[in-house]
Amino acid sequence: MSQGTSPDTRSFRTLDDVQVKGKRVLLRVDLNVPMENGRVSDATRIERVVPTIREIAEAGGRVVLLAHFGRPKGKPEPKDSLRPVVAAVAEHVGRPVAFAEDCIGEAAARAVAALKDGDIVLLENTRFHPGEEKNDPEFVKALAANGDIYVNDAFSAAHRAHASTEGLAHVLPAYAGRSMQAELEALAKALEAPKRPVVAIVGGAKVSTKIDLLENLVTKVDALVIGGGMANTFLHAQGVAIGKSLAEKDLATTALKIMEKAATHNCAIILPVDAVVAWHFEANAPSQAYGLDAIPEDGMILDVGPQSVERVRAAIDDAATLVWNGPLGAFELPPFDAGTVAAARHAAERTREGKLVSVAGGGDTVSALNHAGVADAFSYVSTAGGAFLEWMEGKALPGVEALRAG
Numbered sequence: 001m002s003q004g005t006s007p008d009t010r011s012f013r014t015l016d017d018v019q020v021k022g023k024r025v026l027l028r029v030d031l032n033v034p035m036e037n038g039r040v041s042d043a044t045r046i047e048r049v050v051p052t053i054r055e056i057a058e059a060g061g062r063v064v065l066l067a068h069f070g071r072p073k074g075k076p077e078p079k080d081s082l083r084p085v086v087a088a089v090a091e092h093v094g095r096p097v098a099f100a101e102d103c104i105g106e107a108a109a110r111a112v113a114a115l116k117d118g119d120i121v122l123l124e125n126t127r128f129h130p131g132e133e134k135n136d137p138e139f140v141k142a143l144a145a146n147g148d149i150y151v152n153d154a155f156s157a158a159h160r161a162h163a164s165t166e167g168l169a170h171v172l173p174a175y176a177g178r179s180m181q182a183e184l185e186a187l188a189k190a191l192e193a194p195k196r197p198v199v200a201i202v203g204g205a206k207v208s209t210k211i212d213l214l215e216n217l218v219t220k221v222d223a224l225v226i227g228g229g230m231a232n233t234f235l236h237a238q239g240v241a242i243g244k245s246l247a248e249k250d251l252a253t254t255a256l257k258i259m260e261k262a263a264t265h266n267c268a269i270i271l272p273v274d275a276v277v278a279w280h281f282e283a284n285a286p287s288q289a290y291g292l293d294a295i296p297e298d299g300m301i302l303d304v305g306p307q308s309v310e311r312v313r314a315a316i317d318d319a320a321t322l323v324w325n326g327p328l329g330a331f332e333l334p335p336f337d338a339g340t341v342a343a344a345r346h347a348a349e350r351t352r353e354g355k356l357v358s359v360a361g362g363g364d365t366v367s368a369l370n371h372a373g374v375a376d377a378f379s380y381v382s383t384a385g386g387a388f389l390e391w392m393e394g395k396a397l398p399g400v401e402a403l404r405a406g
Helices: 044-058 083-093 105-113 130-134 137-144 178-192 211-217 228-237 249-264 306-318 338-352 363-371 386-392
Strands: 024-028 062-066 098-100 120-123 149-152 174-176 198-202 223-226 268-270 274-278 287-291 300-304 321-325 357-361 380-382
Touching: 024 044, 044 062, 044 083, 044 178, 083 120, 098 105, 105 120, 130 137, 174 178, 178 321, 178 357, 178 380, 178 386, 198 211, 198 306, 211 223, 211 249, 211 386, 223 228, 223 306, 228 249, 228 300, 249 268, 268 306, 274 306, 300 306, 300 338, 306 338, 321 338, 321 386, 338 357, 338 363, 357 363, 357 386, 363 380
Parallel strands: 024 062, 024 149, 062 120, 098 120, 149 174, 198 223, 198 321, 223 268, 321 357, 357 380
Antiparallel strands: 274 287, 274 300
């Protein structure tokens, strides 16, 4: 285990704790990848699980891959078949991958029985059965029939108590795969036993989707930078005239309560002090920076202004640990990506210099860091959306809890 992980993280059984040679290893992975014209268009999730698949195969384990794809609602849907993903998995792992037409029953049993040590088979979509999402004990038993041990390498699905993500861990010896292990160690460094001061950057459009997150973070971090459309709600709550900017004005009281909670926990809240305003929500719309006391009535705030960017950079300079979820502005529309890109590049630079542990996650965040060209420079970037958010909200994740060494 890497240095600096919390005792909590060490309580997970990992591949270091098991001999897999000759064993049938039910390996839960996330292969819910984007497809275009029948081909995988973004293989990030496959790449994440390659080290675990290879390690088990090279040690002589018989790899039985379990995964879901799409939302087939408990019955077979040809468009949600995992068959088109097989070639991409084989290509990234560098080994042949067989395919079984079902994840339980005779088709699965036949495919698993044919495996030799080091072989790999992908079973069909677990969500083709209603028992998967219901975590039905009979379905769990049917899945378990094809394995001797269970390894979960799908952190992104760990917030769901499904048969293949949680149920199996109670009926077979259960271990965390390398991707799951890396995620848990990174998150422990960020929020469980972090090097202080800890600064969080939370952006995105709506406060309503992140109330639990903000309420948990203000009790854990030393400073909280709020950006994106969310910041407008906080500014409005403080009586700032925000023109036609996106804001949830009915959440003004909630915003003030979060600020009060932050004050009682000595967490500094950093809001924008100026803003980039445009009159149309479109790429390259004419725009101008304004102080908060001069936002035009007919304008919309689409990014943090230059002084705000400097404040965010200063906060990053003060931090030993940075946790990031959500962009600071409408980053998908240039030039309103400037604030997010500047902050991301600064955090990347501090990380490269060894002065910062930087952990980021969530779909928009990953896109924003890729857009800024710095995703590889962060200490850890989580591709898990819901699971990453729930972890940051302080919630226990069923798929993780089930792996704890009892």
